[in-house]
Amino acid sequence: GQNIDQPTEMTATEGAIVQINCTYQTSGFNGLFWYQQHAGEAPTFLSYNVLDGLEEKGRFSSFLSRSKGYSYLLLKELQMKDSASYLCAVRAAPSGTDKLIFGTGTRLQVFP
Amino acid sequence: DTEVTQTPKHLVMGMTNKKSLKCEQHMGHRAMYWYKQKAKKPPELMFVYSYEKLSINESVPSRFSPECPNSSLLNLHLHALQPEDSALYLCASSQDRASVGDREQFFGPGTRLTVL
Numbered sequence: 001g002q003n004i005d006q007p008t009e010m011t012a013t014e015g016a017i018v019q020i021n022c023t024y025q026t027s028g029f030n031g032l033f034w035y036q037q038h039a040g041e042a043p044t045f046l047s048y049n050v051l052d053g054l055e056e057k058g059r060f061s062s063f064l065s066r067s068k069g070y071s072y073l074l075l076k077e078l079q080m081k082d083s084a085s086y087l088c089a090v091r092a093a094p095s096g097t098d099k100l101i102f103g104t105g106t107r108l109q110v111f112p
Numbered sequence: 113d114t115e116v117t118q119t120p121k122h123l124v125m126g127m128t129n130k131k132s133l134k135c136e137q138h139m140g141h142r143a144m145y146w147y148k149q150k151a152k153k154p155p156e157l158m159f160v161y162s163y164e165k166l167s168i169n170e171s172v173p174s175r176f177s178p179e180c181p182n183s184s185l186l187n188l189h190l191h192a193l194q195p196e197d198s199a200l201y202l203c204a205s206s207q208d209r210a211s212v213g214d215r216e217q218f219f220g221p222g223t224r225l226t227v228l
Contacts, residue, residue, distance in 0.1 A: 031215075033216060033217075040200075041221065042202060042219035042220055042222055045217075045218070100157065102154035102156075104153075105153070
């Protein structure tokens, strides 16, 4: 079966660093994505990992360990606008398509 | 143009109505997707079109009928829906599998559907 787990909710303070973990067990693997979704809005792409290691993009970094089925999203210098849901998604790769399987999402609340 | 557009933004319909949701992209993407998202839940894949052909149907009830008239357009026809079908319906697109790189999915703003 397909299983992607994330913490349901997290809180943090403005200016702090927060790490959102994601563990996955999927029948195929062809990359892991992190999306940000503000309430009532569409998900927006944050990062992509297909090889082990850390990818850094400004205040956001994402890490992948394929052998452990584990990823995390690191958010630095938190801002109030970072309050949103963060979705981990694995691209399983059945023949011919890019099927994304989303985790349950982590609702992050940033306090002043 | 890196945008996926969806119309309408909001839709209220009765259980006997027939309506359609529309999605459009002009990024040259050859894969397009429909997702359903309930409140505080992740998006759930419904359909995938690849090169205008239906490649995945996630056992979606036949009251939802997708259509891909051309490479830029994706429709979702709705008929005899139930109140539990009320949700945010998201369209997304991505490059085809022959492309290298991230091939992330770009999402539209969604249609908020309420079935009375």
